[in-house]
Amino acid sequence: MFDTEFLDIPALRGVHGAVRLPGSKSISNRVLLLAALCEGQTTVHDLLDSDDTRVMLDALRALGCGVQVDGTRAVIDGLGGRARQPAADLFLGNAGTAMRPLTAALAVLGGDYQLRGIPRMHERPIGDLVDALQALGCTVDYLGTPGYPPLRIGQPQLRLDQPIAVRGDVSSQFLTALLLALPLAAGQPGAQDIVIDVVGELISQPYVEITLQLLARFGVRVQRQGWSRFTIPSGSHYQSPGAIHVEADASSASYFIAAGALSERAEGQNGLQIDGVGEDSIQGDIRFVDAARLMGADIVSGPNWLRVRRGAWPLKAIDLDCNHIPDAAMTLAAMALYADGPSTLRNIASWRVKETDRIAAMATELRKLGATVEEGADYIRITPPDPVTGWRAASLHTYDDHRMAMCGSLAAFNAACLPVRIEDPRCVGKTYPDYFEALFAVAEASVPVPVICVDGPTASGKGTLASEIAHRLGYHYLDSGALYRLTGLAARQAGLEPEAVNEAEIADLARALPVRFGPGRVWLAGAEVTDAIRTEAAGMDASRVSAFPSVREALLKLQHEFARLPGLVADGRDMGTQVFPFAPLKVFLTAGAAQRAERRHKQLISKGISANIASLRADLQARDARDTHRAASPLKAAQDALLLDNSQLSVDESVEQVLAWWQARQPFQASA
Ligand SMILES: Nc1ncnc2c1ncn2[C@@H]1O[C@H](COP(=O)(O)OP(=O)(O)O)[C@@H](O)[C@H]1O
Numbered sequence: 001m002f003d004t005e006f007l008d009i010p011a012l013r014g015v016h017g018a019v020r021l022p023g024s025k026s027i028s029n030r031v032l033l034l035a036a037l038c039e040g041q042t043t044v045h046d047l048l049d050s051d052d053t054r055v056m057l058d059a060l061r062a063l064g065c066g067v068q069v070d071g072t073r074a075v076i077d078g079l080g081g082r083a084r085q086p087a088a089d090l091f092l093g094n095a096g097t098a099m100r101p102l103t104a105a106l107a108v109l110g111g112d113y114q115l116r117g118i119p120r121m122h123e124r125p126i127g128d129l130v131d132a133l134q135a136l137g138c139t140v141d142y143l144g145t146p147g148y149p150p151l152r153i154g155q156p157q158l159r160l161d162q163p164i165a166v167r168g169d170v171s172s173q174f175l176t177a178l179l180l181a182l183p184l185a186a187g188q189p190g191a192q193d194i195v196i197d198v199v200g201e202l203i204s205q206p207y208v209e210i211t212l213q214l215l216a217r218f219g220v221r222v223q224r225q226g227w228s229r230f231t232i233p234s235g236s237h238y239q240s241p242g243a244i245h246v247e248a249d250a251s252s253a254s255y256f257i258a259a260g261a262l263s264e265r266a267e268g269q270n271g272l273q274i275d276g277v278g279e280d281s282i283q284g285d286i287r288f289v290d291a292a293r294l295m296g297a298d299i300v301s302g303p304n305w306l307r308v309r310r311g312a313w314p315l316k317a318i319d320l321d322c323n324h325i326p327d328a329a330m331t332l333a334a335m336a337l338y339a340d341g342p343s344t345l346r347n348i349a350s351w352r353v354k355e356t357d358r359i360a361a362m363a364t365e366l367r368k369l370g371a372t373v374e375e376g377a378d379y380i381r382i383t384p385p386d387p388v389t390g391w392r393a394a395s396l397h398t399y400d401d402h403r404m405a406m407c408g409s410l411a412a413f414n415a416a417c418l419p420v421r422i423e424d425p426r427c428v429g430k431t432y433p434d435y436f437e438a439l440f441a442v443a444e445a446s447v448p449v450p451v452i453c454v455d456g457p458t459a460s461g462k463g464t465l466a467s468e469i470a471h472r473l474g475y476h477y478l479d480s481g482a483l484y485r486l487t488g489l490a491a492r493q494a495g496l497e498p499e500a501v502n503e504a505e506i507a508d509l510a511r512a513l514p515v516r517f518g519p520g521r522v523w524l525a526g527a528e529v530t531d532a533i534r535t536e537a538a539g540m541d542a543s544r545v546s547a548f549p550s551v552r553e554a555l556l557k558l559q560h561e562f563a564r565l566p567g568l569v570a571d572g573r574d575m576g577t578q579v580f581p582f583a584p585l586k587v588f589l590t591a592g593a594a595q596r597a598e599r600r601h602k603q604l605i606s607k608g609i610s611a612n613i614a615s616l617r618a619d620l621q622a623r624d625a626r627d628t629h630r631a632a633s634p635l636k637a638a639q640d641a642l643l644l645d646n647s648q649l650s651v652d653e654s655v656e657q658v659l660a661w662w663q664a665r666q667p668f669q670a671s672a
């Protein structure tokens with residue numbers, strides 16, 4: 001997951017290959033609650049691992065439920081219709097799929113519970129659900145603003161003989177919450193059938209359909225008359241199905257369906273394969289497939305998979321009632337940027353009460369990209385920018401809304417080849433923590449992947465600076481010196497002195513270096529050598545093998561392979577001069593020999609390696625001399641490099657300076 005302040009996505013040409021989607025949020029949280037309420041143990045497979053599911057799992061633990069999670073598999077010991085903890089204070093983040101059903105379930109069970117969330121959660125209405133619960137005898141009080149969380153729940157005196165009325169035109173989650181909670185009462189001795197009447201037109205019906213299907217899996221068969229009356233038969237009670245699989249998230253699929261439809265068609269490529277969900281999904285958002293087809297996407301489907309590629313181009317503008325796909329419809333708004341005229345998405349009032357006011361947010365951000373946008377209480381109309389001259393490089397605000405971030409990434413497919421900046425990319429953690437990683441794994445850039453080069457002499461702080469810049473930008477990091485150190489070590493292990501007579505054999509070793517990198521660690525032929533390559537002797541060997549032209553040539557391809565989306569920071573001696581000559585930013589880092597010897601001394605001592613400053617200084621000057629005067633790619637500043645002497649600068653000051661240089665070269669307009 002990217003937890004950077006922002007993530008810059010270079011312009012993308014297309015996506016190809018295959019992507020496997022994470023589990024559905026809506027199904028995951030419903031299944032978790034049902035598994036907690038039922039009798040018996042349930043093993044949940046392919047569970048989504050995200051902020052919203054973590055919040056639900058924590059709440060279930062707080063209620064005394066046995067919960068064991070191992071990656072995407074969870075084993076839940078059901079409470080058998082009783083709360084084991086009669087009192088609890090539950091923090092539910094911004095997860096509507098936890099707040100609403102837990103409120104209803106706990107209100108029906110009774111106890112002393114407080115339910116809270118982040119500030120935005122306290123702005124998301126819950127009054128219609130609370131009204132319905134109070135009317136049937138539950139004790140639910142507002143702890144802050146009436147109509148909104150936080151809430152306090154007490155003991156109920158249930159009256160279930162009259163039909164229960166609940167509004168269906170603000171959020172279908174209120175009805176879902178009652179449908180999940182009331183079977184707990186239907187099983188009590190003497191209970192009658194429980195009837196729920198929906199007041200107003202029910203929005204987002206497909207989500208209610210998911211609820212009904214999952215209730216059936218847990219042994220409760222609700223009868224429905226149209227979408228206005230639901231009856232829970234007396235005697236209903238929850239029974240674990242034993243094991244249950246969560247489908248991949250159809251809403252998450254929408255971003256990849258869109259990306260497939262936006263991809264340039266290339267010879268020999270057969271579009272993007274999306275695994276985990278197919279057109280026969282029980283999730284309502286799968287109907288996004290139809291909407292994407294209307295816009296021109298070429299989509300085929302099989303059991304649990306979809307395959308997408310560009311069909312009509314430009315995409316066809318649409319005028320669509322999106323009530324049935326409220327979440328995925330946001331993706332249509334992003335696709336509308338590539339249409340042949342204005343597109344109108346209607347009946348989307350629910351967008352206004354989601355993670356943010358999504359109509360307002362979408363209008364503001366799409367305008368930044370160059371679109372003309374009209375918004376109404378329940379619709380949005382998007383006129384795309386001119387495909388070549390109308391686009392602007394924008395820094396997109398994401399409002400702590402995962403879908404704003406994922407939709408924003410689709411702006412990178414613009415034909416103007418402009419990058420897009422996604423602010424606070426971490427917000428995708430709500431439903432799809434690895435979204436950007438998944439996108440980058442299948443995406444191809446339409447411009448060279450950006451590279452920042454940091455070259456300079458030993459102990460000038462290149463590694464420290466380059467890895468921190470990489471961390472701050474979410475870029476990959478190449479420590480090219482490590483490759484020479486690894487080559488030197490591989491040569492020693494093969495019994496080869498780093499001498500000119502062995503150059504050809506050492507170059508062969510370098511060409512097929514069996515190396516693997518992990519965060520802060522490195523392996524050679526399966527053995528960890530993280531510390532072994534850091535000794536001064538290994539540095540000296542590296543310096544010697546690095547003077548051989550055929551070794552340098554052999555390592556070139558490996559170094560180029562590090563330039564992957566979304567970008568790279570590379571440190572070494574010849575990053576700017578030889579390896580990445582077209583890099584948009586090159587920094588030549590220096591510091592006085594005294595400072596460098598002192599820094600290296602401290603660094604070695606802190607690792608428990610004994611060292612002597614005077615000999616370190618002599619060594620590093622000898623290494624400088626060799627690296628600078630060798631014939632092959634000597635250490636020198638590229639002509640277009642910016643010089644940074646950090647003798648008197650702290651690490652932070654150096655980092656801020658380089659980031660400022662980088663930012664000054666970006667085309668993004670300041671965020672509103
Ligand atoms: N600007 C700086 N000020 C003070 N110490 C620094 C600075 N930059 C790096 N260092 C320290 O110097 C040591 C050597 O830095 P390193 O990044 O390993 O250098 P290089 O990769 O150039 O050999 C590290 O312990 C690091 O913390």
Ligand SMILES: Nc1ccn([C@H]2C[C@H](O)[C@@H](COP(=O)(O)OP(=O)(O)O)O2)c(=O)n1
Nearest residue numbers: 458459480481482484542543546572573574
């Ligand atoms: N791009 C590079 C990187 C390192 N080298 C050589 C020269 C250096 O003395 C050795 C070791 O590099 P490394 O960056 O690990 O060395 P320091 O950490 O700066 O001491 O490799 C090179 O020739 N070209």
